[in-house]
Structures are given as C-alpha cells and as structure tokens.
Amino acid sequence: MKMKSGLLALAMSAAIATPFATAADKPVVGLITKTNTNPFFVKMREGAQEKADAMGVDLRTFSGKFDGDNQSQVQAIENLIASGAKGILIAPSDPVAIVPAIDRARKEGLLVIALDTPLSPADAADATFATDNYKAGVLIGQWAAKTLGDDAANAKIAMLDLNSSMITVDVARDQGFLEGFGIDVKDPNKIGDESDARIVGHDVTSGAEEGGRRAMENLLQKDPGINVVYTINEPAAAGAYEAIKAAGRQDDVLIVSVDGGCPGVENVKDGVIGATSMQFPLRMASMGVEAVLEYAKTGTKPSATEGLDFVNTGVELITDAPQDGVKSTSSKDGLGMCWG
Amino acid sequence: MANPASAPKQEAAQHELVASSAKGDFAKFEAEKLSFMERAHRFFHQHPTAAPAIVLLLAVAAFSFIIGDRFLHPYNMSLILQQVTIIGILGIAQTLIILTAGIDLSVGAIMVLTSVIMGRMAIDIGLPPFAALGIGLFAGAVCGYINGLLVTFFRLPPFIVTLGTWNIFFALNLWYSKSETIRSQAIDNVAPLLHWTGQTIEFFGAKLSYGSLLMLALFLLVWYALNWTAWGRHVYATGDDPAAARLAGIRTDRILMSVYVVAGIVCAIGAWALIGRIGSVSPQAGMMANLDSITAVVIGGCSLFGGRGAIFGTLIGALVVGVFRNGLALAGVDVLWQEFTVGLLIIVAVGMDQWIRKV
Numbered sequence: 094m095k096m097k098s099g100l101l102a103l104a105m106s107a108a109i110a111t112p113f114a115t116a117a118d119k120p121v122v123g124l125i126t127k128t129n130t131n132p133f134f135v136k137m138r139e140g141a142q143e144k145a146d147a148m149g150v151d152l153r154t155f156s157g158k159f160d161g162d163n164q165s166q167v168q169a170i171e172n173l174i175a176s177g178a179k180g181i182l183i184a185p186s187d188p189v190a191i192v193p194a195i196d197r198a199r200k201e202g203l204l205v206i207a208l209d210t211p212l213s214p215a216d217a218a219d220a221t222f223a224t225d226n227y228k229a230g231v232l233i234g235q236w237a238a239k240t241l242g243d244d245a246a247n248a249k250i251a252m253l254d255l256n257s258s259m260i261t262v263d264v265a266r267d268q269g270f271l272e273g274f275g276i277d278v279k280d281p282n283k284i285g286d287e288s289d290a291r292i293v294g295h296d297v298t299s300g301a302e303e304g305g306r307r308a309m310e311n312l313l314q315k316d317p318g319i320n321v322v323y324t325i326n327e328p329a330a331a332g333a334y335e336a337i338k339a340a341g342r343q344d345d346v347l348i349v350s351v352d353g354g355c356p357g358v359e360n361v362k363d364g365v366i367g368a369t370s371m372q373f374p375l376r377m378a379s380m381g382v383e384a385v386l387e388y389a390k391t392g393t394k395p396s397a398t399e400g401l402d403f404v405n406t407g408v409e410l411i412t413d414a415p416q417d418g419v420k421s422t423s424s425k426d427g428l429g430m431c432w433g
Numbered sequence: 434m435a436n437p438a439s440a441p442k443q444e445a446a447q448h449e450l451v452a453s454s455a456k457g458d459f460a461k462f463e464a465e466k467l468s469f470m471e472r473a474h475r476f477f478h479q480h481p482t483a484a485p486a487i488v489l490l491l492a493v494a495a496f497s498f499i500i501g502d503r504f505l506h507p508y509n510m511s512l513i514l515q516q517v518t519i520i521g522i523l524g525i526a527q528t529l530i531i532l533t534a535g536i537d538l539s540v541g542a543i544m545v546l547t548s549v550i551m552g553r554m555a556i557d558i559g560l561p562p563f564a565a566l567g568i569g570l571f572a573g574a575v576c577g578y579i580n581g582l583l584v585t586f587f588r589l590p591p592f593i594v595t596l597g598t599w600n601i602f603f604a605l606n607l608w609y610s611k612s613e614t615i616r617s618q619a620i621d622n623v624a625p626l627l628h629w630t631g632q633t634i635e636f637f638g639a640k641l642s643y644g645s646l647l648m649l650a651l652f653l654l655v656w657y658a659l660n661w662t663a664w665g666r667h668v669y670a671t672g673d674d675p676a677a678a679r680l681a682g683i684r685t686d687r688i689l690m691s692v693y694v695v696a697g698i699v700c701a702i703g704a705w706a707l708i709g710r711i712g713s714v715s716p717q718a719g720m721m722a723n724l725d726s727i728t729a730v731v732i733g734g735c736s737l738f739g740g741r742g743a744i745f746g747t748l749i750g751a752l753v754v755g756v757f758r759n760g761l762a763l764a765g766v767d768v769l770w771q772e773f774t775v776g777l778l779i780i781v782a783v784g785m786d787q788w789i790r791k792v
Contacts, residue, residue, distance in 0.1 A: 308762075
C-alpha cells in the first residue's frame with residue numbers, strides 16, 4: 094500500500110511538474126509521424142531530435158500505430174495543443190481526415206507543417222516540406238530511357254506500385270517515371286489509364302519485399318520479356334530482384350526505384366538497382382524545427398519553393414551508370430547521405 | 434457441452450420421448466424431400482476438406498479457361514506454390530491453435546522476430562549459420578511458450594493473449610533490428626544456409642523451391658501427428674470439449690501448452706522460408722501475415738469453434754487464395770477486386786461451416 098501511494102504521488106508530481114517546467118524553459122514542438130517502424134520516419138525523428146537539441150527546443154514525438162492510423166494522430170494533435178506547443182510537424186496518415194484536427198490547432202495559434210505527404214487540400218497546413226515525388230519519378234524515368242537508348246522504343250515495362258488506394262505519393266512517382274521515360278501519361282492524377290503498349294502491367298507491392306516479389310512473378314508470367322521495372326520503393330525493388338533472379342533474367346532487366354535508404358543505395362552499388370531517387374527525411378524534419386522556431390520568434394511562415402505549392406526538400410538521383418543530361422550522384426557518395 | 438445439472442437431462446429425455454413418438458412419417462417425409470441436401474450435408478460433414486477442394490478445382494478450371502495455357506503451365510503452378518509457402522507454414526501453426534478453439538494473432542510477429550534473430554545472429558554476431566537457425570527456432574519455441582503460459586496458467590483468452598504478444602513481439606523486433614534491413618547480398622556472403630529455402634529444383638518445367646517442399650513436408654508431418662498419434666487425438670478432444678477431455682483423463686493444459694510451443698517453432702520455420710523467399714531480412718515483413726493465415730485456415734474449412742478441421746484443408750485454403758490472386762493478376766484484373774474476392778471467399782467459407790455444423 095505504501096509503495097502504491099508512493100508511486101501515485103510520484104506519477105502525479107511528474108504529471109504536474111513536466112508541462113510547467115518545460116514550457117517555461119523551452120518552446121515545445123511536436124513531431125507526429127505515420128508509424129515508428131518505417132526507417133524513413135525513424136530517421137525523420139532523429140533529424141528533428143538532433144536539431145531540437147542543438148536549438149534548445151523541447152521536442153515531443155508521437156506516431157500512429159500503423160500507416161493509415163488517423164485516430165492516434167488526432168490524439169497527438171490534441172495533446173500538443175493542450176501542452177501549449179508552438180508548432181506541429183506532421184506526416185499525415187490520412188491527409189483528408191486529419192484536416193479538422195489541424196484546423197483546431199491552427200486556430201489555437203500553432204504553426205502546422207506537413208512533412209513528406211501534403212494535406213488535402215494542401216493549404217490546410219501552413220506549409221508542406223516534402224520530396225518532389227513527381228520529379229523523383231521523372232529522374233529515374235529519364236535515366237532508364239537514356240540507358241536503353243534506341244531500345245527504349247521497344248521496352249517492356251513493369252510498374253510495381255504501392256497499393257490500390259492511389260495515394261498521392263504513389264501516383265506522383267508512377268506518373269513521373271512514365272513521363273520521364275517518354276510515355277503519354279494522359280491524366281497525371283491517375284495510375285493505369287495509359288494506353289502505351291510498352292507497359293506490360295501494374296501490380297501492387299505494399300512497399301515490401303514479399304509484395305515486390307509476388308507482383309514481379311505475376312507480371313513476368315504475363316510477359317516474360319519485361320526489361321524495365323519501376324518500383325515504388327527499394328524494399329519492393331529488392332523483392333522484385335529476387336523474382337527476376339529466380340527467372341534467370343538479372344543481367345538484362347533494369348530496375349529503378351525511389352527512396353535513398355542505405356540498403357537501397359547498397360543495392361545500387363551491387364547492381365541490383367540501376368538507379369534510385371534519394372529523398373531527405375532528415376532534412377525535412379530539421380528544416381521543420383527551424384521553421385517553427387522562426388515563426389515563434391518573428392511570426393513569419395515558410396514560403397513554398399518557386400513553381401511548387403510546397404517547400405522542396407530535394408531529390409537526388411543515385412546511380413553508378415550516369416547518363417548525359419541526367420544529373421546524378423555515385424552510390425559511393427550516396428552512402429554518405431542515405432538514411433535508415 | 435457437458436452439463437452436470439440433472440434437470441436439463443430429464444427434460445432432454447422427455448423431449449426425446451416426445452420426438453420418438455412423433456417421428457415416424459414426419460421424418461420420412463423430410464428425408465425424401467431434402468435427400469440431396471441432406472446427402473450433401475452429410476458428405477461435407479464427413480469430409481471437411483471437400484468444400485475448399487471443390488472451390489480450388491473450380492477456380493483452377495475457370496482461370497485455365499479464361500487465361501489459357503499460361504496459367505496451367507507447371508511453372509505457374511509451382512509459382513503459386515512458392516507464393517503461398519509462407520502463409521501455408523503460418524497456417525499450420527494457426528490450424529493447430531484454432532483446433533484447440535483458440536486463435537493466434539501473433540504468428541506473423543513471431544515469424545518476423547525470429548527471422549531478425551536468425552539474421553542478426555549470423556551477420557552481426559557471426560555465429561555459424563546452423564547455430565543462428567537453431568537459436569531462431571528456439572526463440573520461436575520461447576515465444577510460443579509465453580503464449581501458452583498466459584493461456585493455460587493465467588487463464589487468459591487466447592485472442593487477448595496473442596493480441597498483446599503480437600504487439601510485444603513486434604516491438605521487440607523493431608528494437609532488436611533497429612528497423613534496419615539486412616540485405617540479401619550480405620546474407621549470401623555469410624550465411625547461405627538461410628537462403629536454402631529459396632533455392633529451386635526443376636521438375637517437368639515446374640520450379641519447386643525447397644521452402645515449398647519444406648512446407649509440404651511439414652503438412653505431412655503435422656497430418657501424421659494429428660491423426661495417428663495420441664497427442665493429435667488429444668488436441669482434437671481438447672478443442673472439441675475441454676471439460677469432456679479432462680474427464681477422459683487428458684491433461685488439457687499440457688496439450689494446450691505443447692500446441693503453442695509447436696506453433697511457435699513452426700512460425701520460426703516460416704521465418705526461414707521467409708528469408709529464402711524475400712532474400713533480405715526485413716523487420717517490416719509479414720505485418721498482415723497473421724490475418725492471411727487465419728484466412729487460409731477458415732477457407733480451408735477449419736471451424737473457429739475448435740475440434741473440427743483437417744490440416745490439409747489449410748493447405749487448400751492457402752492455395753485457393755494464391756490461385757485467385759495469381760489468376761486475377763494474370764487476367765489483368767485490378768487489385769482491389771482481388772481483395773474483394775478473398776473477402777467473399779471468407780464469408781462463404783464461414784457460412785458453409787455454420788451450415789455443416791448444424792446437425
């Protein structure tokens with residue numbers, strides 16, 4: 094009994110003491126990620142923490158339980174409003190459903206920055222810090238077309254997408270790749286409406302190895318002559334490679350991807366992936382922390398990159414077979430910048 | 434259900450008396466009119482794998498008709514077998530648990546955790562591959578033991594226990610792996626044994642992976658154990674009616690415990706097959722594998738109420754899902770209709786089970 098009441102007292106004093114102590118000392122900034130499992134978000138949190146420590150910010154991190162978990166993110170926003178945070182950095186799991194909660198936060202005077210995934214509508218946040226996923230796709234598309242040269246006219250392309258919900262990131266990378274490759278994408282907001290005969294088919298991977306392998310196996314069954322493979326991310330690419338290897342075609346199929354995770358860059362080095370577009374989650378988060386602090390001090394909000402409706406945090410093509418006219422970085426240098 | 438109260442027994446006797454005097458013509462009339470349905474009912478009752486087997490054959494026939502030789506080619510058939518290997522193995526573990534009227538939500542998490550353990554032991558610590566594999570299998574047994582202990586000793590419902598351990602094992606997996614993937618090439622260099630399950634042998638144009646052969650061997654082994662050993666009969670008895678089983682002298686707690694431990698080891702074997710199939714060791718893999726394994730078991734005709742179902746039904750259930758996914762993909766059907774179809778199959782399968790259970 095004594096221990097119990099002691100614990101209770103301890104818990105209560107902690108609950109009372111923390112908000113006052115920290116609110117007085119340091120400005121509070123919240124970071125809400127989609128999950129805490131994906132290395133992309135793990136890295137994002139590291140980037141934010143590092144910046145927060147350096148600038149004397151009290152960083153509070155939250156995440157959903159799984160990709161698509163809106164409820165936990167709403168709770169996190171409510172908690173941050175209650176603790177008097179100056180701003181919120183959020184990678185929204187459900188860019189539509191989260192908007193009412195974001196509105197409440199902004200009404201309370203918090204600066205809200207969407208990271209990685211724009212809200213819908215995008216102006217529901219004060220700013221968006223994200224990878225230009227369309228450009229990421231265009232880069233690998235251009236690279237693949239240049240690498241094939243004249244054979245690009247007879248290419249047989251497999252498209253390994255994320256899932257059937259057609260979220261913005263998935264659509265932008267897919268369509269960007271096709272545009273870069275020189276294919277008429279028709280509606281750039283829609284996957285699969287193209288009529289170009291070079292596309293063998295689309296399949297989904299859940300962005301994971303097993304899904305990548307199964308999708309690749311099925312598409313190779315549809316047409317064994319596939320020689321270009323677009324993948325939504327590097328785990329899907331690694332899975333697709335296993336299927337291609339099992340079919341004995343690893344020397345004549347070109348795989349391209351997006352992400353820039355360290356295992357992915359290693360796979361570029363080993364020739365598994367031909368080229369990948371690297372994104373910079375660490376930079377997204379650290380720029381976000383800076384922006385909130387700037388807003389807290391001067392009241393100025395970050396402004397979007399020219400020609401885009403978001404702040405572009407950069408994308409870089411990583412390949413060891415550079416092509417003329419497509420700017421790229423070697424896998425050796427890429428290993429110094431990769432995440433996860 | 435065994436009910437020691439005497440009043441219902443008397444009532445039942447009375448009811449039987451009335452029924453026997455009233456039977457005669459009435460029952461005969463019914464039997465004549467519904468003879469086909471009755472015969473079908475009896476047939477499915479006696480052969481729990483018949484219904485999914487018929488669905489499988491119909492699906493294969495339909496897709497061969499729609500897609501042509503490409504679908505029925507031995508290579509494509511072996512491909513489907515490769516694609517269902519992991520869910521098939523987890524399905525074995527799941528069937529064992531479901532036969533005891535339990536459910537295991539943690540099978541996927543045990544698989545991922547043990548695959549990470551195997552990978553880390555071999556790559557980071559540099560243990561010989563067979564030792565890494567052995568430690569992984571042992572870790573699977575420990576995970577199963579924890580589930581079993583909570584179910585038997587603490588008397589918690591299996592659904593809640595495994596809902597909890599699913600989260601716990603998954604969190605441990607993320608902590609231990611630091612969310613980092615071990616690449617295929619690194620494993621090839623240091624521990625090719627872990628990739629053995631991904632190697633294939635050619636057989637009349639079919640490419641069978643050792644992983645799928647391992648799965649088939651496991652099915653045979655568990656089929657033998659369930660049907661031809663005392664342990665297997667005790668598992669069925671415990672699932673069908675634990676009170677009656679206890680009265681018959683079966684130590685049901687011990688049986689339950691052994692089932693959970695065996696299921697854990699089977700999940701770890703699934704981890705080996707997983708590494709062979711996807712090449713790398715990924716802490717993100719197998720997130721939905723628990724639900725997929727339950728899908729295979731349910732479509733395979735195993736009753737969620739325990740005590741009824743055949744292990745090969747699960748293999749057929751996994752194959753039905755695999756055939757639909759592969760066939761619909763080859764036919765160029767949008768993915769969301771693949772998911773739709775699987776959902777439909779689950780409901781039809783459970784509906785069948787309810788109908789068959791009616792005596």
